[in-house]
Amino acid sequence: MWFKNLQLHRLPAHWSVTPEQMQQWLAPLAFSDASSIENERRGWVSPRGNDSLVYTANRQMLITYRAEKKLLPASVVTQFTKERAIELEEQQGFKPGRKQMRELKEQVTDELLPRAFSIRRDTNIWIDPVHGWLALDTASATLADDIIGLLVKSVTDLPLASVRVARAPVSAMTDWLLTGDAPAGFTLDRDTELRSAGEGNATVRYVGHALEAEDMRRHIEAGKQCMRLAMTWADRVSFVLTPSLTLKRVTALDVLKEASDPTAVNDDERFEADFALMTGEFARMLADLTEALGGEEDLRAAA
Missing domain, CATH: 1.20.5 (Single alpha-helices involved in coiled-coils or other helix-helix interfaces)
Incomplete structure (x- = not known):
């Protein structure tokens, strides 16, 4: 159930949409099988394989995008x-x-x-009307654009916006590496990528390697900037932060796996418990991450 990626978008906090409204919006573009002469088809499917296109728990919503494409080399x-x-x-x-x-x-x-084979790919979307988040479980910008395009067609006057933080992730990640100090609530892990902005785009990658302060300083003083940084939040969730504020390789750590509801007796109860745990943790993590990046510009301006 846990998302492996978070491509983030902003909704107004306490967006007043109900699961019933979302169901009505998605239904006209529900997925149906491609005909024999169609190369591809896309649409919305049930996250739980039933009649509902919207799964909801604790005011959090989950919807699923399906793309089908004929494999014809x-x-x-x-x-x-x-x-x-x-x-x-x-x-x-x-x-x-x-x-x-x-x-x-x-x-x-x-x-x-x-006569061609069909390949189907499902992608989950988490909608948090309480805190104003919409997150796609994909690392592909192209797929994300396709999903958002269908969502805009489906949802009436979708108030979607990009996440705008006060500090650019590249600048912040570079500073964290230079000082060796992670922001409050986070730790820096052992994977990073530094790249030069000059001609040739010289790149250095560390994978499973200690990020020695002297090495980081030498690369940064030579003109390189941090383009990817593995981090852990509160010893609970690890991820790789990117310049676009997309979180990749998102992983729930053992402390969260142990927190799963032991009383869940069937798949539905386990799914509900995992979804509630995931969305609750993600909401807190994203609040801390945006704060570490100086807060959100629109929220700061309104304060």
């Missing part, structure tokens, strides 16, 4: 197209031109699609 299309081109050349006495080759390729693609 370009090499196969090319092979069949060449065979058709040879047949056409024998019929008409000369090689097919560019337009004919394009038409042949389109015809072959249409004929092969019904």
Whole structure:
């Protein structure tokens, strides 16, 4: 159940949307199987495999985006197209031109699609109307754009915004490495990437390696900046912070796994307990992380 990535967006705190409203918004774009001649299809599916497109617990919501794509390798299309081109050349006495080759390729693609395998990929989205978070469980910016695009089509007047913090993550991560001091509530782990902004983009990566203060200082003084930094929050959740404020490789540590509800007797109860634990921890972690980055600009301006 635990998200492995957090691509973050902002909603107004205490956004007054109900699961019933969300269900009504998502239903018109619910996923249905692609037809034999369609290359891809996308839509909303139930997070729990039932009739509800919205799972909710403790005012937190979970929705699931599904993308289906036919697997039709370009090499196969090319092979069949060449065979058709040879047949056409024998019929008409000369090689097919560019337009004919394009038409042949389109015809072959249409004929092969019904025989192609389908690949489905589900992506979960956490909606926190209480604290104003919307997070996608993906590290792919392209997939995130597709999901947000469908969400904007589905939800009436979706008040979605980017997360704007006072300190750029790159600047903050670089300073933390330079001083060797993590922000309050966090520790710096043993993975990082430093990159030069100059010509050549010289890059140094540390994986499972102690981040020695002298080494960090030498790289930073040479003009490199921190582009990825592994961190742990409160000994409870580890993650890798990126310049876009996307959290990757999010992992619940043993202390949280031990906190799972031992009284849950079936899958539904375990899912509810895990979802409540995850969303509660994430909300607190994100509050601490934005504070470590100087707070959110809009909130600071309104204060």
